[in-house]
Amino acid sequence: MTPDxxxxxxxxxxxxxxxxxxxxxxxxxxxxxxxxxxxRDAAMDGALTSLYGTAEKPAAxxxxxxxxxxxxxxxxxxxxxxxxxxxxxxxRVMQRDAIDRLGLAALLLExxxxxxxEADVHLVGTLLSLNKAMPETxxxxxxxxxxxxxADLEERLATRTRAALTGALxxxxxxxxxxHQDIDWNRTIAANLKHYLPEHGTVxxxxxxxxxxxxxSVQREVVLCIDQSGSMAPSxxxxxxxxxxxxxxxxxxxxxVVFDTAVADLTDRxxxxxxxxxxxxxxxxxxxxxxxxxxxxxxTRPADTVVVLISDLYEGGIRNEMLKRVAAMxxxxxxxxxxxxxxxxxxxxxxxxxxxxxxxxxxxAFACTPALFPEVMAAAIxxxxxxxxxxx
Numbered sequence: 148m149t150p151d152x153x154x155x156x157x158x159x160x161x162x163x164x165x166x167x168x169x170x171x172x173x174x175x176x177x178x179x180x181x182x183x184x185x186x187r188d189a190a191m192d193g194a195l196t197s198l199y200g201t202a203e204k205p206a207a208x209x210x211x212x213x214x215x216x217x218x219x220x221x222x223x224x225x226x227x228x229x230x231x232x233x234x235x236x237x238x239r240v241m242q243r244d245a246i247d248r249l250g251l252a253a254l255l256l257e258x259x260x261x262x263x264x265e266a267d268v269h270l271v272g273t274l275l276s277l278n279k280a281m282p283e284t285x286x287x288x289x290x291x292x293x294x295x296x297x298a299d300l301e302e303r304l305a306t307r308t309r310a311a312l313t314g315a316l317x318x319x320x321x322x323x324x325x326x327h328q329d330i331d332w333n334r335t336i337a338a339n340l341k342h343y344l345p346e347h348g349t350v351x352x353x354x355x356x357x358x359x360x361x362x363x364s365v366q367r368e369v370v371l372c373i374d375q376s377g378s379m380a381p382s383x384x385x386x387x388x389x390x391x392x393x394x395x396x397x398x399x400x401x402x403x404v405v406f407d408t409a410v411a412d413l414t415d416r417x418x419x420x421x422x423x424x425x426x427x428x429x430x431x432x433x434x435x436x437x438x439x440x441x442x443x444x445x446x447t448r449p450a451d452t453v454v455v456l457i458s459d460l461y462e463g464g465i466r467n468e469m470l471k472r473v474a475a476m477x478x479x480x481x482x483x484x485x486x487x488x489x490x491x492x493x494x495x496x497x498x499x500x501x502x503x504x505x506x507x508x509x510x511x512a513f514a515c516t517p518a519l520f521p522e523v524m525a526a527a528i529x530x531x532x533x534x535x536x537x538x539x
Contacts, residue, residue, distance in 0.1 A: 170195065191232045197225055198245055226276040226429075230377040242280040268490070271296050272380030276429045294421050300388045300517075301420070308392050308521040315525035316366050316398050366398045367451050367528055370442045374435070374458035375405045375427045381490035382457050383427060385517050387420040389489075393524075394418065402445060406438035408463065434464035439472045450480035453527045457486045460501040460512060469501075474508050482527045485512035489520060511535055 184192050229241050274289045339352040373386045393401040394417040402414045405427050416422040446452050485505050487497045502512040513535045526533050
């Protein structure tokens, strides 16, 4: 490479100045930079344009218009994008500007408008994302909306979840002297094959295995460890509802932990998932290793414990330590489940290298719908293969 081909500090500095001015001015023929954007810069520019103006040249004497639209999903995606591309101090400014410029203030301040929109998981995620920027006078309105969505989710999900897990707990509690109606014939035959009598063509069982009746004492411990980065908002909503349902079951001791670069144990709020949600803080970095270290320190009965990590696996902590921790938990008898998302929207962007490393440890990472979650938990409790969706 010749000296002319090599970049110089002066040339690099000039390019950086053009890049910054291009992001500030917003593009178009009149910005004077002649500088194109690609990759991450183009995504940053898109997030800025959605809030502060379009990429087209505005009409004379008019400000450029904002472009987020009115739907809660688009706002939720935008909130996730700005946390990806800008530091926390800038995110707070942009959120306040969004409330002022894009009509979000009206959405949060006017009960009539909140009643008119279709309140769903996306809207809850948006309200939680704006929680820190929300005026105190609007918090009760926001809580009312969140409570309505949570109540609808609980009504839809609770019965099926309790039924699936109660059945799994009953089946996993084998008894040595079952009553006839409680005998598990498949397991009984498998355990007594050595007592097969060829001349009679039958098995004479010496030991009967049966399904146990639901126990009043705690049979399983479940730890829900939830990534609270901005992109995980729908997963956080669903996980909080499921956490409350699990906590209502006597035979399951449930712990709910949320994390970014810090860890918060919200177990004491599980009687009200709305309190759980308003105890979170969407955004920030990610330290999965620290969160798993906390969860591991609270496990007292490894063989009877299921740990559910809900994260896109973009680790900001120590990757190798995270994997060692998962391996250690599995070796101790813990059933480890890794969910890339708990939502209706399929697999999000996720760290494929970390997902492959977990799969190599025997803990496949996959996206899970709320409808599938009870079956996943039942399989984990019974220590049978997880119903991993076919993504092919």
